[in-house]
Amino acid sequence: MPENASGGTTSVVTMLDSTLESVDAAEEIVLKAAEEMGFDEDSRYQIGMAVRESVVNAVVHGNRYSERKKVRLSVIKEPDRLTILVADEGQGFNLDSIPDPLAQENLLNQSGRGIFLMKTFMDEFDVRPVEPTGTEFVLVKYLNRKA
Amino acid sequence: MSVKLNVRKVGDVTVIDAVGRITLGEGASSFRDTIRDLVSKGEKKLVLNLGNVTYIDSSGIGELVSAFTTVTNQGGQLKLLNLTKRIQDLLQITKLYTVFEVYDDESAAVRSFG
Numbered sequence: 001m002p003e004n005a006s007g008g009t010t011s012v013v014t015m016l017d018s019t020l021e022s023v024d025a026a027e028e029i030v031l032k033a034a035e036e037m038g039f040d041e042d043s044r045y046q047i048g049m050a051v052r053e054s055v056v057n058a059v060v061h062g063n064r065y066s067e068r069k070k071v072r073l074s075v076i077k078e079p080d081r082l083t084i085l086v087a088d089e090g091q092g093f094n095l096d097s098i099p100d101p102l103a104q105e106n107l108l109n110q111s112g113r114g115i116f117l118m119k120t121f122m123d124e125f126d127v128r129p130v131e132p133t134g135t136e137f138v139l140v141k142y143l144n145r146k147a
Numbered sequence: 148m149s150v151k152l153n154v155r156k157v158g159d160v161t162v163i164d165a166v167g168r169i170t171l172g173e174g175a176s177s178f179r180d181t182i183r184d185l186v187s188k189g190e191k192k193l194v195l196n197l198g199n200v201t202y203i204d205s206s207g208i209g210e211l212v213s214a215f216t217t218v219t220n221q222g223g224q225l226k227l228l229n230l231t232k233r234i235q236d237l238l239q240i241t242k243l244y245t246v247f248e249v250y251d252d253e254s255a256a257v258r259s260f261g
Contacts, residue, residue, distance in 0.1 A: 020172045045233065052204055056171055102242050108216055110209040113241055117205055120240055 009078050016055070016071040018063035018088075026055045026073050030084055033075050037082055037143060046121035047082065047141050053114040054086040054137040062088025062135055080143055081123075087136040095127050149173040150200065152181045160192040160257045161185055162228075166199040169207030178207075182214040182225075191223030192260045196253070198229030208241060215247065224248070228256045 004011050014029060016022035030051045034044045055071060063069035066089075074085035099106050101113045119125045124140035150167040163185075169178055185193060195214070197203075203211075211227075218225040226248040230238070238244040250256035 023171070049204065052170070056204070056206070060171075107242055107246060108212055110213045111205070113205040113208055116241070117237075 009076065011074060011076040014073045014075075016073055018059045018065050018067070018069050018071060020056075020059065022059060022071055023052050023055045026071075026086070027052050029073065030075055030082075033077055034082055034141075037077055039082070039141070039143065043141060047084075047139075050118040050121045050125075050139050051084055051086070053118050054084070054139060057114055057137070058086050058088035058090070058135075061093070062090030064090065082141050082143075084139040085136055086139070087130050087134055089130075089134045091133065092129050092135050150178055152178065154181065154185065157194075157253070157257050160194055160260055161190045162194045162196060162253065162257070164196045164199070168202040169200060169210060170202065170204045171206035175206045175210045178210050179213065182217060186217055186221050186223065191218070191221065193218055193223060193225045194228050194250075194253070194256045195225060196228040197231065197234055200231065200234065203234055203237060208237060208243070211247070212243065224260065226250060226256050226259065228253055 016025060027048050031044055031048050034047050039047065055073070058071045059065060063071065069089040072085070072087040076083040076085070095115070098115055099109070099112055101109065101116045106112065118137065118139060122139045123142050123145060124138070126138040128136050128138065130136045149172070150165050150169050153164040155162050155164070163181065165178070169175055215225050228250050230249060235244070238247065248259070250259065
């Protein structure tokens with residue numbers, strides 16, 4: 001788990017297996033960082049939920065539980081914000097292809113709410129492609145700002 | 148800890164007391180199996196007590212929706228009891244709060260079946 005620190009910024013990268021156990025592991029790593037930064041309980045709950053959803057997405061939909069593929073979790077602590085990057089080695093996907101879970105016709109769908117929850121619970125959310133293949137979720141939460 | 152489910156009867160109403168976490172994996176699948184088992188036995192009046200559910204993720208929400216549609220499609224009703232603040236908030240932001248009939252008193256939930 002290499003740790004880099006410069007100018008008040010600390011970043012830690014962890015490589016996780018493509019298993020559901022990694023969801024708990026990622027949550028624990030991120031919540032420890034959030035607690036150290038002084039995020040309140042509600043914010044930690046929201047951060048934890050977003051991280052769980054992003055790692056579930058990476059393990060299940062990105063890497064499809066492949067033993068050969070890893071999930072890269074980056075936790076970047078800055079004085080005013082916590083940034084979490086979750087990258088998989090999957091085929092990538094188009095965010096616009098995800099149906100709106102709040103649309104009346106989708107309300108009773110069993111799945112499709114994970115990305116919505118990430119967007120709702122974090123202050124910033126982005127999805128970007130990773131070279132040579134994969135998708136990275138970008139989750140940002142600011143200190144002293146209520147979602 | 149995943150979810151533990153205790154099933155009991157109050158008159159002709161089946162109350163399911165859930166304790167723990169309903170998340171992707173064991174928690175969600177054991178929840179699904181229990182609901183399907185009850186429906187296959189012909190239970191049509193179900194109350195799901197979530198008062199001791201400490202955490203639910205998007206998969207858990209999906210399982211609640213799936214349980215609701217499974218029971219409804221068999222001509223039954225599934226009602227929710229004792230939502231924690233966080234579960235209530237989750238159901239509100241996902242617009243599911245209006246889909247479910249929600250109670251904070253067990254006897255009222257049981258009586259509501261008529």
